[in-house]
Amino acid sequence: MSLSSQKGNMNSIEVKNLTKKFGSFTAVDGISFNVKEGEIFGFLGANGAGKSTAIRILCGIIEPTSGDAIVGGYSVMNEPDKVKLNIGYMSQKFSLYNDLTVEENINFFGGVYGLIKNKLEDRKKWVLKVAYLEGKEKLLTKDLPGGIKQRLALAIAVIHEPKIVFLDEPTGGVDPISRRNFWELINELSHKGITVFVTTHYLDEAEYCNSITLINAGKIIASGTSKELKTKYLTNTMLEVECDRVVEALDIFSKQDWVEETSIFGNYIHISVEDENSARSLAEKTLKENNIKIIRMDKIVPTLEDVFIYLLEKDTKKNVK
Amino acid sequence: MKTILNIVIKEFLQLKRDPILLRLVFLAPILQLLLFGYAANMDLNTxxxxxxxxxxxxxxxxxxxxxxxxxxxxxxxxxxxxxxxxxxxxxxxxxxxxxxxxxxxxxxxxxxxxxxxxxxxxxxxxxxxxxxxxxxxxxxxxxxxxxxxxxxxxGRKISIAGSIQPEIRVWYNPDLKTRVFMVPSIMGLILLITTIILMSMAIVKEREIGTLEQLIVTPIKPYQLILGKLIPFVILGFVDILLVQTVMVFWFGIAIRGSFFFLLFASFLFVLSTLGIGLFLSTISKTQQQAMMVAQFGIMMPFIYLSGFAFPIENMPKFFQYITYLIPLRYYITILRAVILKGAPFSDLIPETLILLIMGVLILFASARRFKKRLS
Structure with a gap:
């Protein structure tokens, strides 16, 4: 029975009505979702949205107040120890010991998961290869470059070959090239059938995910593939305007009642409008009155960032009401 | 068991890489011995x-x-x-x-x-x-x-025999040397440093750099983590004890008159309390500096001043005398001085030993519970 045949059929994580309250504060408010086996699942949200709490519950660190989650076949409520054995975890903080050598780190974490002798040696070789550290196992971890450290941390997080790995903002503070390499490694893991549950602040990274879920104020406000999110949730049209005196133009646009959102992308302005045709003529008219010359104005596919800003603001307004 | 050993090994590897800490572990006892053996001298010779x-x-x-x-x-x-x-x-x-x-x-x-x-x-x-x-x-x-x-x-016999002539014999410390009184109790201080300060800092360090979080998601059970963290510092503490006793016996010439094994046993009981306190400190401190400061001013100072280490408890106002009953170091120092200087047998020190045992178990268990809670 190969893993790939199951891919897309079985759920690796099933979250049912999960709630966590800290006193009167509800950090996670009855969320439900499924993560398919072998997929890269992006879990996105602002700081304090409930992301970390949700991850901590799924990793068996804290008990939910109500609801349950089945992670790798085990209930986080009833069998948190079994959950811990079957997952890997890598946090935004660097999670290895800086004052140990590469090999000592591998030995320690391998030992924690009960790997011994041959098995440990096999996995050590694999970790070293993945982290580009073959022959460098005696180096102190603190002397490694950032990108390599990150790869080492991920490889060690899956040293015991778990079916699921949780990555909590794994690429914070890493240069773009290392980030790209890192995501290639994540893809590799996913191809091997490992489910990758990842949170990130970088929305370009979210594009790599097979499935994205957006959480705000403890509740899920959107989910789907990147494409679905861009088309399903954002009904407005996005216009990209290239013109003179960009800053002034942005200021003018933001005062117009027919413009819902404005944002600036380099030398261009993005405006979100309900009706494309009327907006085009209104924009031309308004800028002309202010002696600003329009060079170009195009309808564009919104970026994930556009979608998220829109969704978060809509949800926040609703919550305030 | 294997998991605990794994953590202990890791802890020692880390100690090996920290030259400052390592020096502190071995030089601090020597320095304190020299200070209390020579400098802290209340004898008046000239x-x-x-x-x-x-x-x-x-x-x-x-x-x-x-x-x-x-x-x-x-x-x-x-x-x-x-x-x-x-x-x-x-x-x-x-x-x-x-x-x-x-x-x-x-x-x-x-x-x-x-x-x-x-x-x-x-x-x-x-x-x-x-x-x-x-x-x-x-x-x-x-x-x-x-x-x-x-x-x-x-030619007349004027006898001075009629007047009272006290014949004074000072036992245990015939020359009334401060050193003889001070050096044995230094062991108490050394254990305070290795177990409370170093251990709480070692745990807080893991919290600071984020590895504690990593350990929590592994199958390591809280009791394994606690033991794995405690054992290295118990070992260090006992190495320090042996070091201090060697210097005490062979350099200062202060012989251990009582049972050496009882001394080690009492030290173990004392260490239960100090490890418990260290563990507690690690749960209330966010940074290593914080742990250090709290240990210095919140634990070390009252322990040193109120345990009879430096000042006689009998001279303190009643209120402070009552407080001294709460300080484990008080009982440990009583045992140290009694066993080393007087050769007192266990039977003379049953109350102190029992109190140390009870305090140690209570403090350690309460702290371990708190530590476990704080983990999640």
Whole structure:
């Protein structure tokens, strides 16, 4: 029975009505979702949205107040120890010991998961290869470059070959090239059938995910593939305007009642409008009155960032009401 | 078991990489031994003295000789007026001045009481009373001799046997050396440092850099984590104990009169409390500096001042005496001094041992519970 045949059929994580309250504060408010086996699942949200709490519950660190989650076949409520054995975890903080050598780190974490002798040696070789550290196992971890450290941390997080790995903002503070390499490694893991549950602040990274879920104020406000999110949730049209005196133009646009959102992308302005045709003529008219010359104005596919800003603001307004 | 060993090994590897901490572990005991063995000396061996001999007779010179021969007095000045004496005392050049009045010899010869004046710099009361004791001792001795001599001359037997002559025997520390009193209890301090400060810092360090979070998601159970963290510091503590005892016995010549194994057992009981306190500190501190400061001022200071380590508990106001009952170091130091200096057997120290055991178990369990809660 190969893993790939199951891919897309079985759920690796099933979250049912999960709630966590800290006193009167509800950090996670009855969320439900499924993560398919072998997929890269992006879990996105602002700081304090409930992301970390949700991850901590799924990793068996804290008990939910109500609801349950089945992670790798085990209930986080009833069998948190079994959950811990079957997952890997890598946090935004660097999670290895800086004052140990590469090999000592591998030995320690391998030992924690009960790997011994041959098995440990096999996995050590694999970790070293993945982290580009073959022959460098005696180096102190603190002397490694950032990108390599990150790869080492991920490889060690899956040293015991778990079916699921949780990555909590794994690429914070890493240069773009290392980030790209890192995501290639994540893809590799996913191809091997490992489910990758990842949170990130970088929305370009979210594009790599097979499935994205957006959480705000403890509740899920959107989910789907990147494409679905861009088309399903954002009904407005996005216009990209290239013109003179960009800053002034942005200021003018933001005062117009027919413009819902404005944002600036380099030398261009993005405006979100309900009706494309009327907006085009209104924009031309308004800028002309202010002696600003329009060079170009195009309808564009919104970026994930556009979608998220829109969704978060809509949800926040609703919550305030 | 294997998991715990794994953590212990990791802990030692990390210690090996931290030269400052390592030096602290092995140099701190030596430094404290030197400090308390030599510098913290409340014995008074040399009394700087000025003498004004107004009499200038055979008897007065005889008396001065007695002072010199005693070995305690160093006569820095032979003064001939009060001004010089006042000056020397004010400047702190001498601790006391002895003035032998004009008719000293005449008074003795005529069997009159011969007065002797001693002026002290009383700013350090402890020193002054010791020096006063020396002077009185010499004066009494001198007077007795005169009586004996005069009885020889007159042929009449003037017995001094009628007066009370205390025959003093000081047990356990016959020379009344501060060192003998201080050095054994240093073990208590060393254990405080290795177990409370170093251990709490080691845990807080993991929290600071984020590895603690990583450990929590692994299958390591909280009790394994706690034991894995505690054991290395217990080992270090005991290595330090052996180090201190070796120096104590072979360098300072203070023999362990009682059972060495009972001493180690008592040390183990004491360590239960200190590890518990260290564990507790690690749950209330966010940074290593915080842990360090709280350990210094919240634990070390009261422990040192209120355990009888430095100051006698009997001299404290009642309120503070009650507080001392709460300090585990108090019982440990009592045991240390009793076993090392007096050779006291276990049967004499049952209450202290029991209290240490109960305190240790209670503190350690409460802290472990708190630590476990804080993990999640």
């Amino acid at each position: 009394v700087h003295t000025a003498i004004w001999d107004q009499d200038r007779t055979l008897d007065s010179r005889d008396l001065i000789e007695r002072f010199q021969e005693s070995g305690y007095f160093e006569i820095d000045r032979y003064a001939d007026n009060y001004k010089q004496i006042t000056n020397d005392i004010n400047k702190g050049k001498v601790l006391c001045a002895i003035i032998i009045p004009h008719d000293f010899e005449k008074d003795i010869k005529t069997n009159h009481p011969a007065p002797l004046q001693a002026i002290f710099d009383g700013s350090d009361g402890n020193k002054t009373s010791i020096a006063l004791g020396y002077i009185q001792g010499i004066a009494v001795n001198y007077a007795n001799n005169i009586l004996l001599k005069s009885s020889d001359k007159t």
